[in-house]
Amino acid sequence: MRLNNINSGLIKILVGRNLPDVHYMKDLKARSFGDRCVHVYKTFVIHPIKRRLAKYYLSILRKCFDIKVIGITGSAGKTSTKEMLSSILSLKGETIYSYANIDPVYNIPTTILKCRPSTKYLVLEMGVEYPGEMDFYLWLAKPNIAVITNINPTHLTYFKSVDNVYKEKVKLALFMEENDRVVLNREDTYLKKTIKDTRGMVTYFGKGTNVYSDKYRIKRSGSIYTLHINGKRVAVNLPIIGRHFVNNSLAAAAVAYDLGISPTDIKKGLENFIPLEHRMNIIELENNRVIIDDTYNNNPKAARETLKSFNETSKVYKNYKKGIVFGDMLELGEDSEKYHQEIGRVISGMDIGFIICVGKESNIIIEIVKKNNNFVKTYGAKDKNEAYLLLKSLLSENTLVLLKGSRSIGLDDVVEKLSQ
Template identity: 30%
Template sequence: MDLTLYEILKSVFGIFNGNSSCEVKIKDIKIDSKKINKGDLFVPVKGENFDGHDFINEAFERGAFFSLSDKKHNLNKNKNIIYVEDTLDSLQNLAKFYREKFDNVKIVGITGSVGKSTVKEMLYSVLSASYNVLKTQGNLNGQIGVPLTIFNLNKETDFLVIEMGVSFPGEMIKLQKIVDPDFAIITNIGESHITNFDNIENICNEKLKIIKNSGKNKIYINSDDEILKKNNKMKNTIHFGFNEKKFFEISDIKSDSSKTYFELKYKNELKRIILPCLGNHNVSNVLAVITFALDIGMNLETIISGIQKYEKLPMRQNIETFGNTILIDDTYNSSLNSIQAALSVIDNIDNGKKILILGDVNELGENAERINKKIGEIIAKSKINILVIFGISIILAANEITNKNNTIKVHKATSIDEIIEILRNEIKKKCIILLKASRKERFDKIALEIKKRLFCI
């Protein structure tokens, strides 16, 4: 990492208290004291249940050259401390400074209510065939994760594919100033985090701040999303979607229990594409990637190969088969849109009885009753045979289903043991089990218990 003490002080507006040459270079920047190596800079950030300042001494014991600190903390005067007003602001300012060292790197910022991680992984797989590419690791897409991703840039990097997620108003403009993407992709607009934004239009306008509105930068938006299409005022916009035909046309979308197939017509050539995932929402994600890759001049064969090789992330439509039972672990997160997408997937799989194990959707605020009732309406219209509710607010959805569709058998479980017992009684011949809930509900643990206790995995 090419960053000196002088550059750090300059970018964070810090006051140095220690004994070191201003030309000393750090090796890396860390926020976890346990991951510190000799020569690193430690940045103590504050979380809900911890304060990184409590671990500054540990960071130095592990070999840190320097540490940031809020000015109000009275620390050991013998340490190489850089005092700043706010360590999170300083982390972001440092990332902005570091990003500006790499004008040659093309940066693609990706946001959206659903699908941004999938698009990131697909685009990384496609670009990697022709370029040296960095990407967001895991889900480091917020106010801390984005700066940490920026610090991975190096002289060999051609492209950075970076997720930019927001939970509160005002967050995207901060990320935009750090990242300053050359390109942006917005997958869709849904009601995730709506409790913090009041309405879906505010969510849309927040996400549209991902990129500067100039002729140099380019944004790719989903034209199937009416709210996004209506609110977008960006000068240099490229649309992707099922009805867009500027670059290519798609047709004949089909799926089996683990893959999706469709035809793509491009310059009078017809190509068969096989996706290692299910659902029209993932076809939409592919359309974003193909549109971008063709627009920057990539070869179609290379693009298709990259898409077909992409690897799904854990807990995102993870499909496993145990005899006649298909288990779909889609527990990474949940929203009205993602539940609707997941239901459309299993509606199109012919594998007997369909069982949905559903938990709470978080961060709905005063919209909880309205959205949970809408979830219930969607389930009532689906091909679900059995619904197992395990949560609090999601009971509103179950009540709506009872009112709308008396053919769906509804169970309200109060423990994992009860869920297992319900499944033992309900699993007969062929069936599909779908698990869906917000991340905080930890439904991945339920998926593990099902595999262990019902299928001895």
């Protein structure tokens, strides 16, 4: 059933203003008749009612109780930034925030309806997968503070180019008014120019700003660094490894400081942050076998950051053999080959003993590594089951292995099997 076969205007009235067409009949062909009926009922009855209830309920909370709404978007780091910020804000008042990383089209209304009159902060993750989604979020829940973590090549199957990714995500900043705040990553090439176009008050974080980090080092339990905020500094023990997570903490710190929270409380909130599953989690097995689980998501920028962090972490595990299990990076459209070649060149320069590539696209990485580094043993696996068997045979005593992939590749299942 295609949208152009029915009244598009009527559908938009029923389902929700500015919601991209793809959500109306999403995955309908793959469903049984019974599932189709349930899907149509939810799409045209349950969700539209829920969205409008959430929208008007939030309007009441704003007018009567002065709730602060923070919207977070970006190509990577949204969920971790949200979790870090919520950990900080919860020290100062009741904080409601998006659960996990469920499709925001459904998650945002549910999150709003969890708020109470006593709720002080509402933190919403506004991830976009299709053109037009940000318009819907802004209709539903316009933030007081907009946060954009970065702009990278993601969901190119739908956006076609990184420029289009930027155009969609930057709507969050452009929608802000004079009394609103916008928090941006100064180190991101795309976001440097956003300050000219938004009416909101802009706070940048990263190198060359008033919110930055230095003296970074890594240990088995996480990252240690000094956080600088407007001339003040505090030492932070962040319970997760990786410079990219430190960057996420800068975004959270910038928002918190704009809300009047002291650096001391920001430090406390960051150190109380509980890392999510499958994001650079170090799992130590018996016989000095160690796996680093980063199997939640995978895109070119995130992959490069993860590989960099793996290099740094390997210094903590001296004299360990090292290997990588790498799953396909998905939804890269026509640029998929180019980005897999880039990752292949990065891995070629690493001091590892083996790499297992999972999926069709990752065969490109094997070709690049074979060409550039004769010391790395390469293995191809068509799926997660083959990857598990290969890794099980290679994961000997005193071995450190990074698993990097998206959920749809299933490397999280490999981690679970190895951990049993």
